[in-house]
């Protein structure tokens with residue numbers, strides 16, 4: 001009988017874990033701000049990293065290069081590349097955001113950094129279809145550099 005009493009809890013555990021992950025960390029509070037911009041942009045950027053990181057492992061030869069997987073990831077990255085930016089409305093700097101005030105103070109430069117990344121991601125998606133790693137590698141690096149360049153100016157230290 002005891003086993004049966006435990007079962008609903010066991011079944012709920014993965015659901016609870018999923019809910020925690022969606023809230024960007026179990027110890028962070030729920031985002032009660034209208035439209036939840038910080039939660040939404042961080043979720044999109046985390047999805048971006050999850051899509052992008054395995055591509056780096058393939059490009060650097062740490063994991064086997066699988067053309068179809070790489071192409072699917074490059075397409076997904078391109079689709080994701082345009083999405084986070086509407087979730088940076090003025091003043092949305094509440095915890096756990098790492099966005100620096102420069103995002104809003106240097107809005108034109110922030111937009112330029114987005115455009116550079118969006119272009120690089122589109123180029124990578126197109127070059128990925130060649131299946132030629134000699135072409136893919138520099139296209140991958142361009143995307144990676146565009147992430148890093150933006151973070152350097154517009155993303156601050158982790159607050160978690």
Ligand code: HEC
Pocket residue numbers: 038041042045046048049052096097098099100103110113114117143144146147148150151154155158
């Ligand atoms: C145009 C600027 C810009 C570009 C390009 C950009 N990011 Fe970011 N990224 C940010 C900012 C600003 C934040 C902080 C958002 C926040 O916390 O509110 C961020 C946050 C993140 C986060 C959330 C986790 C954390 O602790 O901050 C991840 C993951 C991330 N970026 C990965 C990437 C990857 C991977 C790329 C490229 C494929 C990329 N970003 C491109 C500006 C950018």
